[in-house]
Amino acid sequence: MQYQLKINGESRTVDAEPGTPLLWVLRDELQLTGTKFGCGVAYCGACTVHVDGYPTRSCQTFVEDAVETEITTIEGATDKVAEAVQAAWREKDVVQCGWCQSGQIMSAIGLLTENPSPTDADIKEYMYGNACRCVTYVRINEAIKLASQKLEA
Amino acid sequence: MTINVSRRGFLKASAAGTTALLVGVNAKGVLAAGSTASAATDLNPFVKIDADGTVTVIIKHFEMGQGTTTGLTTLVAEELDADWDAVAIDFAPANTERYKNLFFGAQGTGGSTSIANSFMQYREAGAAARDLLVRAAAQKWGVDASSISVENGMLTSGGNSAHFGEFVAIAATLEAIEKPTVKTPDQFKLIGSEKLHRKDNTGKTNGTAMFAMDVNLPGMIYAAIMRSPKFGGTVVSFDDSGAKDVGGFIAAQVLPNKAGVVAFGKNTWAAFQARDALSVEWDFSAAETRSTDAMIADHKAMLDAPQFDVNHEVPLASVAPILADAATTIDAEFDFPFLAHAPLEPENCTIEPTENGVRVHDGCQFPTFTQPMVAAVLELDPSQVEVKTLYAGGSFGRRANATSDYNTEAAMAFAVSGRKVPVKLVWSREDDIKGGYYRPMSAHRAKIGLDADGKIIGWDHRLAVKSIVKGTPMAGMVQNDIDPTSAEGVAESLYNVPNFGIGLSDFQTPVPINWWRSVGHTHTGFVMESLMDMVATQTGQDPIEMRLSMLDGGTANQARMIEAIKLVRKISGWKKGDKRGFASHLSFNTCVAVVADITVEETSVHVNKLFMAVECGVAINPDVIRAQMEGGAGFALCAILRNQITLTDGEVDQYNFPDYELLRNEEMPEIEVAIVPSNNAPTGVGEPGVPPTGPAVANAIFAQTGKRIMDLPMTKAGFDFV
Numbered sequence: 001m002q003y004q005l006k007i008n009g010e011s012r013t014v015d016a017e018p019g020t021p022l023l024w025v026l027r028d029e030l031q032l033t034g035t036k037f038g039c040g041v042a043y044c045g046a047c048t049v050h051v052d053g054y055p056t057r058s059c060q061t062f063v064e065d066a067v068e069t070e071i072t073t074i075e076g077a078t079d080k081v082a083e084a085v086q087a088a089w090r091e092k093d094v095v096q097c098g099w100c101q102s103g104q105i106m107s108a109i110g111l112l113t114e115n116p117s118p119t120d121a122d123i124k125e126y127m128y129g130n131a132c133r134c135v136t137y138v139r140i141n142e143a144i145k146l147a148s149q150k151l152e153a
Numbered sequence: 154m155t156i157n158v159s160r161r162g163f164l165k166a167s168a169a170g171t172t173a174l175l176v177g178v179n180a181k182g183v184l185a186a187g188s189t190a191s192a193a194t195d196l197n198p199f200v201k202i203d204a205d206g207t208v209t210v211i212i213k214h215f216e217m218g219q220g221t222t223t224g225l226t227t228l229v230a231e232e233l234d235a236d237w238d239a240v241a242i243d244f245a246p247a248n249t250e251r252y253k254n255l256f257f258g259a260q261g262t263g264g265s266t267s268i269a270n271s272f273m274q275y276r277e278a279g280a281a282a283r284d285l286l287v288r289a290a291a292q293k294w295g296v297d298a299s300s301i302s303v304e305n306g307m308l309t310s311g312g313n314s315a316h317f318g319e320f321v322a323i324a325a326t327l328e329a330i331e332k333p334t335v336k337t338p339d340q341f342k343l344i345g346s347e348k349l350h351r352k353d354n355t356g357k358t359n360g361t362a363m364f365a366m367d368v369n370l371p372g373m374i375y376a377a378i379m380r381s382p383k384f385g386g387t388v389v390s391f392d393d394s395g396a397k398d399v400g401g402f403i404a405a406q407v408l409p410n411k412a413g414v415v416a417f418g419k420n421t422w423a424a425f426q427a428r429d430a431l432s433v434e435w436d437f438s439a440a441e442t443r444s445t446d447a448m449i450a451d452h453k454a455m456l457d458a459p460q461f462d463v464n465h466e467v468p469l470a471s472v473a474p475i476l477a478d479a480a481t482t483i484d485a486e487f488d489f490p491f492l493a494h495a496p497l498e499p500e501n502c503t504i505e506p507t508e509n510g511v512r513v514h515d516g517c518q519f520p521t522f523t524q525p526m527v528a529a530v531l532e533l534d535p536s537q538v539e540v541k542t543l544y545a546g547g548s549f550g551r552r553a554n555a556t557s558d559y560n561t562e563a564a565m566a567f568a569v570s571g572r573k574v575p576v577k578l579v580w581s582r583e584d585d586i587k588g589g590y591y592r593p594m595s596a597h598r599a600k601i602g603l604d605a606d607g608k609i610i611g612w613d614h615r616l617a618v619k620s621i622v623k624g625t626p627m628a629g630m631v632q633n634d635i636d637p638t639s640a641e642g643v644a645e646s647l648y649n650v651p652n653f654g655i656g657l658s659d660f661q662t663p664v665p666i667n668w669w670r671s672v673g674h675t676h677t678g679f680v681m682e683s684l685m686d687m688v689a690t691q692t693g694q695d696p697i698e699m700r701l702s703m704l705d706g707g708t709a710n711q712a713r714m715i716e717a718i719k720l721v722r723k724i725s726g727w728k729k730g731d732k733r734g735f736a737s738h739l740s741f742n743t744c745v746a747v748v749a750d751i752t753v754e755e756t757s758v759h760v761n762k763l764f765m766a767v768e769c770g771v772a773i774n775p776d777v778i779r780a781q782m783e784g785g786a787g788f789a790l791c792a793i794l795r796n797q798i799t800l801t802d803g804e805v806d807q808y809n810f811p812d813y814e815l816l817r818n819e820e821m822p823e824i825e826v827a828i829v830p831s832n833n834a835p836t837g838v839g840e841p842g843v844p845p846t847g848p849a850v851a852n853a854i855f856a857q858t859g860k861r862i863m864d865l866p867m868t869k870a871g872f873d874f875v
Contacts, residue, residue, distance in 0.1 A: 024421050027367075028369070028375070028420040028422070033364075033369070034359070034361065035360070036364075036497075036498070036546070037366065037421075037498075038497050038582065039582040039809055040425075040581060040582055040809075041809050041810070041811065043809065043810040043811055075359075086358045086359060090350060090354045090355065090358055093351045093776055093777075093780065094358075095353060095357040095358065096218030096219070096220070096547075096780060097496070097497065097545065097548075098218065098353065098357030098364075099364065099496075099497040099498040100497050101357050101358060105358060123818075124819035125819070128818055128819055131497070131810065131815040132815075132818075133495060133496060133497040133788075133815055134218045134497075134547060134784045134788075135783060135784045135786070135787025135791075135821060136780070136783075137787070137816075137818045137821040138821060138824055139783075140818065141818070
């Protein structure tokens with residue numbers, strides 16, 4: 001089947017079987033490999049993208065359900081909030097292996113877009129679904145606070 | 154001389170028509186200079202400097218998050234006086250002779266050795282490159298070399314000033330000095346700096362960093378493997394009629410070693426779906442069919458009559474009469490489950506046909522194993538197998554195994570595919586959790602004898618665990634029948650214990666096992682530090698004071714550990730009678746001491762804060778060290794709290810993160826890391842944070858509840874974590 005998707009502001013046509021998770025369409029068909037595969041059951045958050053502005057697990061989003069939505073991946077995360085988050089991530093040297101970090105960043109952008117001044121508790125609750133095997137959580141939380149400050153300044 | 158494809162890659166990468174300076178080791182193993190313009194240069198470089206001044210450090214280790222790319226780059230940039238921001242990295246090709254880990258004699262990463270083994274090698278390469286540039290500048294400017302200063306990638310003498318690139322062409326014609334002088338610690342600008350940021354920061358925050366699973370090649374097909382549900386089973390027959398209904402399914406084939414059936418698809422999803430639709434008949438005659446409870450009982454039975462005395466000078470038989478005279482004894486048994494490494498990037502590997510052989514795309518931890526293993530499967534000469542190392546989405550030991558399991562699987566899949574197109578093998582998370590190569594199960598039993606004054610007079614320590622290295626190409630590590638990775642942490646305890654007998658039994662099971670971040674110390678550290686806490690409790694001593702008194706032997710590592718313990722006592726404000734938990738442990742030549750501050754409400758435990766002090770020699774990148782302590786502590790917490798791989802009739806019970814749950818953001822405690830100042834050679838940091846964290850928390854639980862955790866994970870003792 002052919003599907004018309006709007007990804008990072010561009011219209012893309014893909015050939016995929018119905019029921020294919022958006023994750024694999026992004027990675028294998030469109031070479032948007034910044035979105036990562038971690039578990040396939042929505043339990044780690046490595047595959048997080050934005051669908052109509054909301055952080056969404058692309059491993060649980062069928063390609064047919066992504067039609068007529070606005071999809072943003074890490075490659076297209078370029079707005080003011082995204083820039084602040086990515087800069088804060090680098091300033092705090094958050095990353096280790098890096099595999100979960102696209103998903104962490106997409107969730108953090110979602111959080112700061114909804115709530116520009118989150119408390120520590122807000123951050124921990126919102127980021128609960130993004131697992132990091134290297135355990136970079138201390139720095140993730142510091143970076144979100146720093147990005148929040150940058151955006152307020 | 155054969156120029157391998159990757160070397161040609163380096164050459165091509167230099168701007169057309171210009172020369173780049175290379176500094177590395179030559180065929181004689183000594184430092185030498187060369188240039189990309191000279192095709193005869195028999196040199197695989199550590200440092201490359203282009204005519205535009207760009208410095209590229211060639212990283213002989215892989216990057217799984219531990220910070221090696223930053224660390225090795227720091228060593229070169231320090232001695233070169235390079236501009237940190239203008240230094241790039243590239244991963245070395247497979248070439249054991251040139252890029253071996255100096256501690257292993259093999260090209261590979263592990264045992265927290267990357268910085269330690271490279272410390273002088275990469276500094277000397279940087280110093281040699283600097284010296285070449287200085288002499289080239291002296292020649293070009295007609296000045297004395299001693300008049301030239303180097304800073305931030307610029308050379309200056311009087312009114313002359315220019316960047317590195319200006320002197321590359323001349324420098325490439327000069328002879329390198331084989332033993333350059335390196336800086337003294339007071340001259341360090343980058344080593345120890347808090348201002349350097351990680352070299353892999355940008356790519357890993359904008360999605361451009363290339364991991365193995367990100368490889369997309371023209372014509373590539375995807376593979377997923379149905380493996381035996383019981384370890385050691387083999388394929389009798391299979392039926393792929395179900396797979397034929399899966400869109401994108403290409404074909405299914407039995408692997409040549411009959412360990413599984415591979416399904417090929419036109420993308421990862423099709424391969425997964427087709428694999429799941431296969432119906433396979435298995436032969437389980439050589440397979441593990443026991444359940445976990447039976448395997449624990451079998452480990453414990455082996456403790457009754459250990460097969461080997463680890464310490465030949467103190468056989469267990471000599472300890473028994475001493476313990477018979479003890480005023481009191483402390484008796485304890487511990488058991489530990491299998492654990493999966495669960496790197497967040499599931500195992501994967503792409504094999505691509507080349508003109509001359511194949512190219513392996515992998516987050517490759519041990520090229521020295523991968524290259525010949527893949528070559529053997531494909532009946533190629535190892536020189537026909539090029540290894541392209543990419544970022545690895547975690548490993549924790551998983552990727553370093555002597556069978557190169559998933560590389561070999563990918564090679565088998567490529568072989569049965571017809572070898573015409575690239576094949577990408579991808580493991581699902583279920584494959585990873587159920588697929589073996591676990592931290593081995595183990596059981597310990599200890600009897601510690603105390604005299605009437607509470608002094609230890611003898612210690613009978615027994616453990617049973619499957620050997621990681623016996624029966625593998627790494628069996629050379631075995632000494633006097635003892636796999637050192639089984640008993641490490643007990644056998645090399647820093648404490649002055651008289652009459653310390655250690656008995657070891659090698660458990661046997663077809664379940665594949667492997668090193669898991671901190672290897673034997675994952676269980677030996679927990680046992681030793683729990684037992685020390687039990688001795689302190691029994692004798693009414695402060696746990697920290699007691700340990701300090703037992704380290705007073707004057708060895709260098711005992712002195713280092715005393716420093717770490719005193720530092721953590723200071724930063725945590727520890728007081729006698731403290732209801733927090735303490736543990737300290739030496740592993741990978743690094744001393745780490747931990748104080749755990751927890752709150753227990755009935756059976757719910759919350760870890761509030763961990764204080765950690767580390768003695769790891771000179772701190773190359775202090776922030777990377779802190780990050781590794783944070784990560785190591787969190788990795789340990791997750792394991793001791795709730796992780797276990799269990800078997801029912803030989804089949805793994807867990808399937809994915811819902812029942813092998815990783816530590817979550819809100820569960821991570823606050824953490825404070827202090828580094829003992831030192832100018833000694835650096836020691837490891839990737840693993841040593843793991844061993845003392847678990848027992849520090851367990852000892853805190855005992856301090857607050859009187860309940861001693863001896864069977865892991867702690868959920869078995871009825872605790873949950875909030």
